[in-house]
């Protein structure tokens with residue numbers, strides 16, 4: 001039994017394969033070095049006291065019945081406590097201290113990073129094995145849907161939990177097979193750049209896009225859009241035809257990106273990143289003026305490829321830089337890193 005534990009959940013970057021996860025498609029994300037740390041210490045009494053150190057904010061609630069209706073980071077903490085207990089995992093009274101070296105609300109999955117760190121910390125503190133990583137990913141995703149109101153897929157949680165150093169993950173969301181794809185870029189680099197437009201999934205067009213895909217699926221009479229063919233898209237009314245085309249072509253780009261990485265063809269990888277952005281902008285319609293301005297600036301600076309990452313509607317862009325190219329101002333270098341883990345465990 002531990003008195004105190006510290007767990008870490010990394011954020012993620014998605015090389016390519018956006019808005020495919022909830023359509024049983026393909027993606028190629030990796031966990032990054034930056035993320036969220038949760039330090040959890042046992043407390044007497046029946047409460048959780050949670051402190052967001054970087055914000056100077058606190059939440060305190062009864063373990064037995066966390067009230068609903070909290071917004072922001074509090075919803076994740078309360079949701080994780082309830083969902084862990086509902087899945088049969090004991091959660092002890094605890095004081096939680098949360099800190100991050102990952103900006104929140106910019107599309108690098110600070111949400112999944114927080115959920116993963118909480119899940120690992122609370123299970124370790126309870127002295128029980130954490131749920132297996134696939135089950136934990138699903139549990140975290142339930143928190144997003146039912147406590148935060150974002151109808152997300154499993155991309156962020158799987159990347160945060162299964163991340164590996166020096167590898168991106170080819171994830172097939174139909175079979176949930178996860179294959180590491182060696183990711184050593186030689187002298188090339190990936191960076192993220194902020195569009196300075198805040199991005200929040202629950203209040204953006206994200207849920208609407210997901211609902212459009214669902215409508216398209218029902219109209220086509222398919223189990224999932226993974227089974228759609230290009231000619232199916234043409235049978236649908238606008239804008240559903242464009243949404244389906246994006247999903248199909250994006251799945252295909254993931255396979256091409258895996259091949260480009262395996263062949264060390266980074267010029268081709270840059271072209272695929274650009275094509276993904278164009279599709280997200282024109283077919284999926286989840287870009288914004290601030291994202292387009294940022295991308296135009298990156299292109300003028302000569303990057304080898306640039307696109308929005310994550311759900312879109314603001315947030316960060318991912319840019320591929322050729323050897324020797326200068327990093328744009330404010331850029332954050334990202335490279336594949338290990339998935340969520342315990343950093344410290346301390347017995348009395």
Ligand code: GLA
Nearest residue numbers: 018019152153154155310311
């Ligand atoms: C967000 C969601 C993911 C995924 C991406 C888009 O990051 O949390 O589930 O849908 O958007 O690819």
